[in-house]
Amino acid sequence: MINRRKMLISAAALSALMVAAPALAQDLPGLARVKVDLVAPPFVHAHEQATKQAPRVVQFKMDIIEKEMVIDNDGTKIHAMTFNGSVPGPLMVVHEGDYVELTLRNPDTNTMAHNIDFHSATGALGGAELTLVNPGEQAVLRWKATRPGVFVYHCAPGGPMIPWHVVSGMSGAVMVLPRDGLKDEAGKPLRYDRIYYVGENDFYVPRDENGKFKSYGSAGESYPETQEVMRKLIPTHVVFNGRVDSLTGKNAMTAKVGERVLIVHSQANRDSRPHIIGGHGDYVWETGKFNNPPEKDLETWFIRGGSAGAALYTFRQPGIYAYVNHNLIEAVELGATAHFKVDGTWNDDLMKQVRPPEPIGAGDKLGALSPATGSHNH
Amino acid sequence: MTPVLDTLLDTKLFITLGLAAGLPVAAGLSIQHQMAAPQEPAAATVTIAPRDFSYRMAGDFTRAGAVADAPLTQHRLGKSVTIMKSQVTAAAYDECVQARACRPLTQVQPPRPDVPVVGVSWEDATAYARWLSAKTGEVWRLPTSAEWSFAAGSRARTETIAAEGRDFSERWIAKYEQESERERTADRTPQPIGSFGVNENGLFDLAGNVWEWTDTCFTRQALDAQNKPVGPATVNCGVRLVEGQHRTYVTNFIRDARGGGCSVGAPPTNLGFRLVREDTRLIDRLMAGLRRMAAPFSRLA
Numbered sequence: 001m002i003n004r005r006k007m008l009i010s011a012a013a014l015s016a017l018m019v020a021a022p023a024l025a026q027d028l029p030g031l032a033r034v035k036v037d038l039v040a041p042p043f044v045h046a047h048e049q050a051t052k053q054a055p056r057v058v059q060f061k062m063d064i065i066e067k068e069m070v071i072d073n074d075g076t077k078i079h080a081m082t083f084n085g086s087v088p089g090p091l092m093v094v095h096e097g098d099y100v101e102l103t104l105r106n107p108d109t110n111t112m113a114h115n116i117d118f119h120s121a122t123g124a125l126g127g128a129e130l131t132l133v134n135p136g137e138q139a140v141l142r143w144k145a146t147r148p149g150v151f152v153y154h155c156a157p158g159g160p161m162i163p164w165h166v167v168s169g170m171s172g173a174v175m176v177l178p179r180d181g182l183k184d185e186a187g188k189p190l191r192y193d194r195i196y197y198v199g200e201n202d203f204y205v206p207r208d209e210n211g212k213f214k215s216y217g218s219a220g221e222s223y224p225e226t227q228e229v230m231r232k233l234i235p236t237h238v239v240f241n242g243r244v245d246s247l248t249g250k251n252a253m254t255a256k257v258g259e260r261v262l263i264v265h266s267q268a269n270r271d272s273r274p275h276i277i278g279g280h281g282d283y284v285w286e287t288g289k290f291n292n293p294p295e296k297d298l299e300t301w302f303i304r305g306g307s308a309g310a311a312l313y314t315f316r317q318p319g320i321y322a323y324v325n326h327n328l329i330e331a332v333e334l335g336a337t338a339h340f341k342v343d344g345t346w347n348d349d350l351m352k353q354v355r356p357p358e359p360i361g362a363g364d365k366l367g368a369l370s371p372a373t374g375s376h377n378h
Numbered sequence: 379m380t381p382v383l384d385t386l387l388d389t390k391l392f393i394t395l396g397l398a399a400g401l402p403v404a405a406g407l408s409i410q411h412q413m414a415a416p417q418e419p420a421a422a423t424v425t426i427a428p429r430d431f432s433y434r435m436a437g438d439f440t441r442a443g444a445v446a447d448a449p450l451t452q453h454r455l456g457k458s459v460t461i462m463k464s465q466v467t468a469a470a471y472d473e474c475v476q477a478r479a480c481r482p483l484t485q486v487q488p489p490r491p492d493v494p495v496v497g498v499s500w501e502d503a504t505a506y507a508r509w510l511s512a513k514t515g516e517v518w519r520l521p522t523s524a525e526w527s528f529a530a531g532s533r534a535r536t537e538t539i540a541a542e543g544r545d546f547s548e549r550w551i552a553k554y555e556q557e558s559e560r561e562r563t564a565d566r567t568p569q570p571i572g573s574f575g576v577n578e579n580g581l582f583d584l585a586g587n588v589w590e591w592t593d594t595c596f597t598r599q600a601l602d603a604q605n606k607p608v609g610p611a612t613v614n615c616g617v618r619l620v621e622g623q624h625r626t627y628v629t630n631f632i633r634d635a636r637g638g639g640c641s642v643g644a645p646p647t648n649l650g651f652r653l654v655r656e657d658t659r660l661i662d663r664l665m666a667g668l669r670r671m672a673a674p675f676s677r678l679a
Contacts, residue, residue: 318548320554
């Protein structure tokens with residue numbers, strides 16, 4: 001059983017080590033400031049892909065929300081910890097040279113201290129050391145976006161709270177675009193018609209003696225047994241966008257044939273290997289950093305735990321595509337499957353069912369030779 | 379021993395016994411059957427007299443090398459159908475497990491007499507039918523797709539996605555959207571008998587959150603313009619038709635069809651079953667007697 005008081009005390013001790021909260025005064029008077037409202041994944045707030053504007057201060061606001069969330073189709077619930085109410089937290093898009101100014105609020109309806117570590121930021125544990133807020137507090141952090149790429153952010157409130165908060169849902173991603181936009185290996189511009197942010201999470205839910213997933217009255221009560229499962233390193237769920245089937249069926253991501261789709265994929269804790277079943281990655285920033293030329297024509301790309309990557313793909317055929325973590329056990333048994341529903345006209349040149357399944361030999365009469373009877377080439 | 383092997387062996391054993399026994403032994407069994415103590419009453423059933431009904435044929439169909447809709451036919455079964463009013467319950471299945479004639483469930487379920495058993499494969503359902511037949515001296519088996527559809531009446535799913543004349547991907551997307559309409563987040567917990575209502579034939583819980591196994595094998599058949607079969611069908615009895623909120627095919631040994639994954643589609647929420655009882659004729663009684671004799675040998679170690 002967790003000792004909540006002890007936890008809060010350790011949080012308070014950490015707070016005491018923090019420097020004073022940054023003043024709210026606008027201390028970059030020469031720069032334009034813009035407020036951006038975040039949207040829940042897999043969608044991404046409106047943004048310019050390339051910009052002629054001077055660097056500016058982009059202001060975001062996020063509320064940390066602790067709440068129960070259903071993570072699979074059996075109704076399994078966890079006491080989720082969320083940035084802005086969603087798992088994963090929203091994708092923030094800025095341009096290289098911009099300043100990200102985040103107001104992080106921890107409402108007094110929460111029970112725990114939280115903070116944020118931006119992998120895209122420099123110093124102070126990614127900002128974690130400057131943002132530890134207890135319930136009822138807020139902090140404002142500003143960091144300069146010096147490196148273009150997609151990066152993870154996550155909660156890191158100290159000690160064993162770090163992995164627990166992360167595997168309870170507290171991660172998201174930042175995209176820092178080059179000011180002149182994405183480019184191919186020759187420096188030619190690459191643009192996208194749609195963007196989706198797929199955040200992957202691994203969950204570790206304890207089971208009862210009958211093998212059924214347990215639920216708990218509070219996050220604190222769930223902690224000791226959850227930690228036991230976590231330490232074995234075998235997740236019970238690996239999901240996209242916070243739950244099994246979050247991005248399938250009516251919630252499948254959509255596109256049209258010919259559209260260029262940028263897919264940002266993050267995993268704050270564990271390795272993943274995205275793959276589009278029936279498609280490819282035309283241009284893939286596997287490590288997610290845009291100063292490196294994208295790789296081309298990939299079948300599967302590797303997302304290291306604690307990083308984000310980006311893949312640009314133009315859909316060439318209509319139909320349903322499964323976007324999976326190509327550890328297929330994780331995709332099918334544990335939940336890491338999303339779908340794209342793509343409208344358009346089928347291209348017979350790329351693929352055609354020459355004969356449908358039929359008894360062996362049946363096609364021979366109609367001109368298709370089986371290997372046993374010879375070859376067309378001679 | 380794997381369930382597959384077990385089934386095979388049992389079939390073999392049954393055939394061997396039948397051949398070796400010959401008529402005199404069979405007659406002896408028949409007498410034994412008649413002398414047996416009164417059997418426990420089996421599950422409540424309804425008997426539905428033959429009449430025409432609208433039946434969407436089971437299987438995949440092609441016409442001139444392209445996917446065709448399964449023909450919707452006016453069908454009449456040769457004889458009446460006697461079928462269980464409700465799905466086989468957790469308690470009933472547990473009895474079979476206790477008798478060591480059925481495999482224990484993977485997903486533990488309290489043996490309640492008012493809740494359907496779920497998480498059972500076609501092999502489990504077949505083992506249960508075999509055990510119930512041996513126990514009662516009656517002939518119980520899974521229904522065929524046609525029998526199930528007939529008994530399900532208005533609850534049978536006969537819709538199709540108008541497949542013909544459409545681009546492959548349009549058809550595919552239409553099917554995907556149709557399947558997406560089903561609410562996947564609905565409670566998976568099996569509900570007490572009757573929770574999903576009763577149909578015009580007095581059958582409970584058709585097309586609820588428990589799909590039902592049938593004995594119908596997967597078939598693929600080419601058709602001509604008049605829906606007449608062209609050439610032989612491909613028949614695969616390693617997968618069987620499952621009926622419920624939608625029709626689908628599931629591999630015989632699968633107990634939980636969920637997953638989804640790359641095969642883009644919405645799987646059954648739960649797998650359960652109900653059985654039909656054959657009219658008892660002399661030959662059936664003889665067969666049942668033989669099965670009863672074979673049953674002890676087929677029990678699981």
